[in-house]
Amino acid sequence: MKWLFAAMVSMVTSSALAADASQGLDRIAAYAGSWQTSMHQLDTPYSKAGDESHLLRNDCWRSAGFYACDQIVDGISQALLVFLYDAKTGNYSSYPIPAGGAPQVQPGRLDIAGDTWTFPWDVTAQGKTTHFRVVNVWRSPDSIEFRQEYSADGIHWTLMAEGQEVRIKG
Amino acid sequence: MKSLLLVVAFAVSALALAADAPQGLDRLIPFAGTWKTDSQNYDTPFSKADKVSSTLVNQCWKAGAYFVCNQSVNGTSRVLLAFTYLGGDSYGVTYVPADGGHASSGKLIIAGGMWTYPGQQVNLGQTTYFRNVNIFSDQDHIDFREEYSTDQQNWSLMAEGHEVRVR
Numbered sequence: 001m002k003w004l005f006a007a008m009v010s011m012v013t014s015s016a017l018a019a020d021a022s023q024g025l026d027r028i029a030a031y032a033g034s035w036q037t038s039m040h041q042l043d044t045p046y047s048k049a050g051d052e053s054h055l056l057r058n059d060c061w062r063s064a065g066f067y068a069c070d071q072i073v074d075g076i077s078q079a080l081l082v083f084l085y086d087a088k089t090g091n092y093s094s095y096p097i098p099a100g101g102a103p104q105v106q107p108g109r110l111d112i113a114g115d116t117w118t119f120p121w122d123v124t125a126q127g128k129t130t131h132f133r134v135v136n137v138w139r140s141p142d143s144i145e146f147r148q149e150y151s152a153d154g155i156h157w158t159l160m161a162e163g164q165e166v167r168i169k170g
Numbered sequence: 171m172k173s174l175l176l177v178v179a180f181a182v183s184a185l186a187l188a189a190d191a192p193q194g195l196d197r198l199i200p201f202a203g204t205w206k207t208d209s210q211n212y213d214t215p216f217s218k219a220d221k222v223s224s225t226l227v228n229q230c231w232k233a234g235a236y237f238v239c240n241q242s243v244n245g246t247s248r249v250l251l252a253f254t255y256l257g258g259d260s261y262g263v264t265y266v267p268a269d270g271g272h273a274s275s276g277k278l279i280i281a282g283g284m285w286t287y288p289g290q291q292v293n294l295g296q297t298t299y300f301r302n303v304n305i306f307s308d309q310d311h312i313d314f315r316e317e318y319s320t321d322q323q324n325w326s327l328m329a330e331g332h333e334v335r336v337r
Contacts, residue, residue: 063247066247068236068238070235
């Protein structure tokens with residue numbers, strides 16, 4: 001799931017860059033390709049401290065209103081991300097499908113504001129809702145900075161992880 | 171002795187066929203393409219009588235652990251099907267609707283030329299089982315039926331029809 005997450009981050013970031021030149025689903029195409037990723041995680045109630053780096057490849061395909069990417073981490077296919085775009089509202093949604101299959105696939109949201117692309121989601125346990133988000137900031141078409149945060153009120157956010165992705169060319 | 175020889179010969183042929191037969195996700199390749207479909211739906215608690223003809227297009231892509239198809243009906247993209255191989259004759263299928271609605275997941279079981287999509291729903295504590303059975307008579311012809319059951323032994327027909335590959 002972590003890699004699915006990381007991949008989403010990467011995808012979002014790349015899309016932002018493409019946003020300048022492309023519209024709708026075509027923005028997401030910026031995510032395709034190979035990336036060197038590095039991530040630093042912090043100790044929080046929802047994450048454990050650690051450092052990781054991986055090679056991520058997004059093998060992508062578009063058909064009509066679907067943009068799908070097979071996320072391959074260190075050579076192993078881990079998740080399929082399916083993106084949709086609603087031209088009426090300008091909203092994006094994403095469906096992460098793990099390689100082993102899943103009884104339920106929860107759609108997620110993608111909010112784009114300039115070079116900042118955000119994946120927000122909520123988790124409710126014992127009547128208490130915790131907000132999470134992955135924020136991707138495109139520094140260039142080939143470089144993404146990302147962070148994962150959580151919040152109890154949706155206003156004050158605590159860092160869980162941060163990292164960067166650099167496109168591997170050639 | 172003649173019978174034994176025949177049995178051995180048959181076993182060798184079967185093994186040769188099995189070796190040539192596609193495995194894993196490659197078994198799904200016949201699903202791709204353009205199909206002319208005709209179906210007859212019947213009145214049941216879960217279906218309404220109707221006769222429908224349509225053109226179905228499955229535009230597919232195989233990547234890593236997935237076989238993915240955009241399914242269009244009469245020129246309109248309706249759903250993306252993402253298949254994963256679970257081992258043996260079992261496949262997972264996730265359906266992502268083109269309108270951005272909730273995705274759903276199910277299974278596909280392939281036994282020879284018979285592809286079965288089983289499902290179930292629970293309403294007020296009562297489980298109803300469904301299945302969509304596709305029988306490939308060859309690579310270009312499919313007979314299908316949709317059925318429901320409360321005991322998985324006696325099945326009631328909801329719809330039936332056939333599909334012919336156009337290309």
